[in-house]
Amino acid sequence: MPTFNLKINNKTHTVEADMDTPLLWVLRDKINLVGTKFGCGIGQCGACTVHVDGNAMKSCLLQVSQAEGMKITTIEGLSEHGDHPVQQAWKEIDVPQCGYCQAGQIMTASAFLKKNPNPSSSEIRNAMHGNICRCAAYNSIEEAVKIASEKLS
Amino acid sequence: MKPSEQIKFSRRSFLKTSALASGGMLIGFNLFNACKADAEMPIDLSQLNYNDFNAFIKISPEGKVTIFSPNPEIGQGVKTSMPMLIAEELDVPWEDVYVVQAPLDAENYTRQLAGGSQSIRHGWKPLRETGATAKQMLVNAAAARWGVDASECKVNNGIITNGKGETLGYGDVVLEAANLEVPEDVVLKDPKDFKIIGKGKGKGNVDIDKIITGKPLFGLDYKEEGMLYASVLRPPAFGQILESYDDSAAKSMPGVVDVITIGEKVRALFDAGKKSWTTQLSTTDKVVVIAKTTWDAMKGKKAIKAIWKNDSSLESTEFHDEKLLELLNDNKFKERRSDGNIKKAFKEADKVVERIYEAPFLPHNCLEPMNFFANVTPEKVHLVGPVQTPADAAKVVADLLGRDLEDIHLEMTRMGGGFGRRLYGDFVYEAAEISNAIQKPVKIVSSREDDMTTGIYRPASKYKISASIKDGKLTGYHLKEACINGNMYGLIPNFFPAGAIENYQVDTANYQSNITTGAWRAPFTNFLASAEQSFFDELAEELGVDRVQLHLDLLENVKNNPDPNIEYSPERLQGVLKLAVEKSNWGNVRNGVYQGLSVYYCHNTHVAEVADITMENGVPSVKKVTCAVDCGIVVNKLGALNQIKGGVIDGIGHALYSDFGFKDGVPKSNNFNTYQLIRMGQTPKVNVHFVENGLDPTGLGEPTLPPVGAAVANAIYKATGKRLTKQPYMSHLNIETEILG
Numbered sequence: 001m002p003t004f005n006l007k008i009n010n011k012t013h014t015v016e017a018d019m020d021t022p023l024l025w026v027l028r029d030k031i032n033l034v035g036t037k038f039g040c041g042i043g044q045c046g047a048c049t050v051h052v053d054g055n056a057m058k059s060c061l062l063q064v065s066q067a068e069g070m071k072i073t074t075i076e077g078l079s080e081h082g083d084h085p086v087q088q089a090w091k092e093i094d095v096p097q098c099g100y101c102q103a104g105q106i107m108t109a110s111a112f113l114k115k116n117p118n119p120s121s122s123e124i125r126n127a128m129h130g131n132i133c134r135c136a137a138y139n140s141i142e143e144a145v146k147i148a149s150e151k152l153s
Numbered sequence: 154m155k156p157s158e159q160i161k162f163s164r165r166s167f168l169k170t171s172a173l174a175s176g177g178m179l180i181g182f183n184l185f186n187a188c189k190a191d192a193e194m195p196i197d198l199s200q201l202n203y204n205d206f207n208a209f210i211k212i213s214p215e216g217k218v219t220i221f222s223p224n225p226e227i228g229q230g231v232k233t234s235m236p237m238l239i240a241e242e243l244d245v246p247w248e249d250v251y252v253v254q255a256p257l258d259a260e261n262y263t264r265q266l267a268g269g270s271q272s273i274r275h276g277w278k279p280l281r282e283t284g285a286t287a288k289q290m291l292v293n294a295a296a297a298r299w300g301v302d303a304s305e306c307k308v309n310n311g312i313i314t315n316g317k318g319e320t321l322g323y324g325d326v327v328l329e330a331a332n333l334e335v336p337e338d339v340v341l342k343d344p345k346d347f348k349i350i351g352k353g354k355g356k357g358n359v360d361i362d363k364i365i366t367g368k369p370l371f372g373l374d375y376k377e378e379g380m381l382y383a384s385v386l387r388p389p390a391f392g393q394i395l396e397s398y399d400d401s402a403a404k405s406m407p408g409v410v411d412v413i414t415i416g417e418k419v420r421a422l423f424d425a426g427k428k429s430w431t432t433q434l435s436t437t438d439k440v441v442v443i444a445k446t447t448w449d450a451m452k453g454k455k456a457i458k459a460i461w462k463n464d465s466s467l468e469s470t471e472f473h474d475e476k477l478l479e480l481l482n483d484n485k486f487k488e489r490r491s492d493g494n495i496k497k498a499f500k501e502a503d504k505v506v507e508r509i510y511e512a513p514f515l516p517h518n519c520l521e522p523m524n525f526f527a528n529v530t531p532e533k534v535h536l537v538g539p540v541q542t543p544a545d546a547a548k549v550v551a552d553l554l555g556r557d558l559e560d561i562h563l564e565m566t567r568m569g570g571g572f573g574r575r576l577y578g579d580f581v582y583e584a585a586e587i588s589n590a591i592q593k594p595v596k597i598v599s600s601r602e603d604d605m606t607t608g609i610y611r612p613a614s615k616y617k618i619s620a621s622i623k624d625g626k627l628t629g630y631h632l633k634e635a636c637i638n639g640n641m642y643g644l645i646p647n648f649f650p651a652g653a654i655e656n657y658q659v660d661t662a663n664y665q666s667n668i669t670t671g672a673w674r675a676p677f678t679n680f681l682a683s684a685e686q687s688f689f690d691e692l693a694e695e696l697g698v699d700r701v702q703l704h705l706d707l708l709e710n711v712k713n714n715p716d717p718n719i720e721y722s723p724e725r726l727q728g729v730l731k732l733a734v735e736k737s738n739w740g741n742v743r744n745g746v747y748q749g750l751s752v753y754y755c756h757n758t759h760v761a762e763v764a765d766i767t768m769e770n771g772v773p774s775v776k777k778v779t780c781a782v783d784c785g786i787v788v789n790k791l792g793a794l795n796q797i798k799g800g801v802i803d804g805i806g807h808a809l810y811s812d813f814g815f816k817d818g819v820p821k822s823n824n825f826n827t828y829q830l831i832r833m834g835q836t837p838k839v840n841v842h843f844v845e846n847g848l849d850p851t852g853l854g855e856p857t858l859p860p861v862g863a864a865v866a867n868a869i870y871k872a873t874g875k876r877l878t879k880q881p882y883m884s885h886l887n888i889e890t891e892i893l894g
Contacts, residue, residue, distance in 0.1 A: 001407065017448075018448075018452075022448065028447070029382075029447055029448065030446070033367070034373070034374040034376075035366070036367070037373070037520075038373060038522070039520050039521075039522075039601065041600060042824055042825070042826060044825035045601075047520060075365075076367045078366075082366040087365045087366070090361075091362070094355075094358055096358055097229070097230070097799055098228025098519075098521075098568060098571075099228065099358070099370070099567065099569070100371060100520045100521045101520050101569075102364050103365075103367045125833050125834045126834070128833045129832055129834055129893070132520065134519060134520040134803075135570060135799045135803070136798070136799040136802035136803040137795060137798070137799055138802055138836040139798050139802070139839055140795065
């Protein structure tokens with residue numbers, strides 16, 4: 001089985017895995033970073049979103065062989081103390097219901113706000129389109145992204 | 154239970170305390186006698202084990218307070234709101250309380266389940282009483298130490314003060330308190346003295362820090378040393394069973410540990426009549442690939458070459474539609490309620506209005522796919538994972554493996570959604586059967602495709618509603634329901650409009666299918682409310698009366714003719730209706746905005762909703778929903794708003810967009826690229842207004858979902874002139890519904 005060196009949350013991890021293993025399952029089963037969630041496996045729900053070289057990407061679609069050499073950040077590495085402005089906003093207005101999709105939502109929102117710290121409402125809606133919240137906490141997610149943008153800008 | 158019926162709380166004998174080995178006090182309580190689970194729960198759920206239910210407070214000598222939250226957390230917020238009830242009466246600052254999920258404990262707790270929006274309603278007095286009892290024991294201990302009468306002591310935020318101004322903390326007296334008699338006559342706080350319940354913006358989710366930093370919380374996150382992963386291959390079509398399979402390719406894969414079949418044990422159990430909801434889903438033989446990682450198991454499953462054979466009919470949506478319409482048009486109904494003389498009313502009518510309303514099957518689509526951990530050893534059976542009915546699951550596993558119930562240790566994880574799917578423990582039995590076969594710790598993990606295509610679906614249903622009009626008045630109302638497998642049972646006939654119309658009848662009929670069906674968020678009413686409240690919109694137009702006034706008048710009839718069987722309160726329905734009308738600026742919206750109204754009672758809560766829509770290039774877009782809610786005292790406003798807004802948007806998503814059906818027994822959709830779940834761009838802003846009346850609280854996990862479909866449909870009628878009777882409404886409008894992925 002081939003070996004891969006992955007740069008995750010500023011640490012290098014050496015893992016053995018089949019070439020085609022999605023990064024999602026390497027993170028969850030091999031490196032024990034279970035904050036990145038499995039929802040659909042086909043890039044439709046966004047629960048597995050991580051940052052790859054600063055861009056929000058669905059880790060279920062990224063094979064481990066493609067992830068080598070890239071800077072990967074997961075929800076566990078978004079901030080040292082869980083106080084990234086997006087995390088703060090999520091806490092401030094108590095966004096989660098079941099909470100399962102929220103790591104993915106936060107990773108999408110944080111990558112988006114880095115590029116566009118002062119977005120319009122429709123820009124927020126477009127940016128968050130790929131993340132499903134089955135509990136439908138969308139009003140709160142939208143508001144939290146807005147609050148986070150105010151903290152950042 | 155009728156709204157007027159009060160919960161009695163004369164069950165002191167169940168209260169018990171014990172001194173902990175580590176020091177401190179543990180106090181338990183029992184809800185069974187307080188909250189008899191009578192007919193308020195639908196029949197499917199009555200299969201569940203209701204017995205009784207407990208929660209615990211633990212106070213350490215250092216004064217730290219731990220509250221064990223007894224019920225499973227599926228996102229409905231009970232892990233926060235139930236402990237709030239205890240903390241209020243215990244009189245400790247919420248900030249000092251540490252909340253822990255209690256395990257399944259068949260001896261000390263039962264009714265550990267999440268379903269029917271009942272947790273807060275059932276827990277309201279007993280949970281507060283538990284806190285008050287603990288507080289009184291601590292006060293009694295302090296009073297004894299000071300040698301004063303307990304009545305001269307006061308408590309504030311966990312500090313006891315006597316008449317001389319001396320103070321003791323809870324931690325100072327907890328060891329003595331644990332050895333005292335349990336007091337018989339605790340006094341609950343007057344709601345005006347509440348410091349936690351209903352105060353300010355509410356309390357945030359107790360798991361918030363873990364959720365936003367990605368800490369392990371969910372079943373899918375649970376791991377144990379040496380744990381293997383299992384992927385289960387089930388028949389692709391309802392009606393098919395396994396004939397044979399070739400596992401040679403799968404077994405040659407490096408990550409695959411073993412390939413086995415399961416099904417025999419569950420089948421034997423069901424054949425012995427242990428469960429009435431026998432499902433092919435659970436009882437057929439299944440091929441299980443056991444591997445070192447989830448991905449290995451999923452890949453291994455794809456490499457299995459299985460041959461399936463037809464065992465019963467392979468049904469399609471067209472067939473179901475035909476069967477249900479047939480049922481609506483013949484007379485093989487079971488009568489559920491009959492008032493007056495419906496035949497006479499229709500015979501004498503000047504006009505009869507009749508409509509058929511239709512809704513498809515729906516999968517639950519919890520974002521965390523079904524999964525469960527099991528480790529079966531000669532000593533015990535260790536089960537960990539997300540299930541709404543842990544007590545029931547543990548009992549079935551004990552039967553399944555021929556073990557004593559005491560051997561079964563079940564731990565509940567936070568759940569990535571439930572919506573009714575996790576009421577059914579099929580995945581727990583599968584995990585237990587697999588671990589029993591291999592005698593190793595194992596976790597089964599469903600793929601999204603497994604989850605969506607081997608579900609326990611909201612049954613497809615059709616309603617025929619007829620009304621008779623004589624001299625401009627509504628004289629008769631007849632509702633017929635035809636459902637796959639079963640739906641309404643005895644409950645709904647006493648909902649509105651029962652009691653409001655002189656001649657009234659509800660009849661039901663079922664077609665028994667091999668498609669597995671069960672409870673789905675707001676079972677029984679999630680579509681019925683859409684049908685009924687769309688029909689009343691049309692009736693108002695037929696009668697030439699104002700929609701709001703028609704409803705107010707019908708409710709006035711109920712007030713004038715009290716009926717002890719009526720489930721809802723006409724006063725409270727009028728209250729939410731007036732509030733929604735006022736707050737939505739009903740009837741005074743600007744051009745281009747169209748409004749629709751819906752008023753409904755279910756799960757003990759009264760709700761009225763107004764949807765504001767616009768048409769954009771011929772496509773309706775829901776912009777705003779004004780939601781008026783009467784749930785009595787709002788225990789935790791933050792949590793309540795989450796439930797209400799989530800229910801409304803979930804309801805809109807499924808009414809407008811979500812479709813599900815079968816072709817020769819095979820589900821038509823299997824993932825989110827072929828099934829539309831609502832996304833942010835499709836959501837309105839939900840504005841919530843509470844009726845403030847100080848009455849005992851009722852649940853919020855479900856009641857705001859059912860009415861919203863009709864509010865939207867009625868608004869779309871105003872915009873387009875088209876009455877929508879078939880969900881998903883977008884398809885009925887013939888609007889191209891490309892799945893937005």
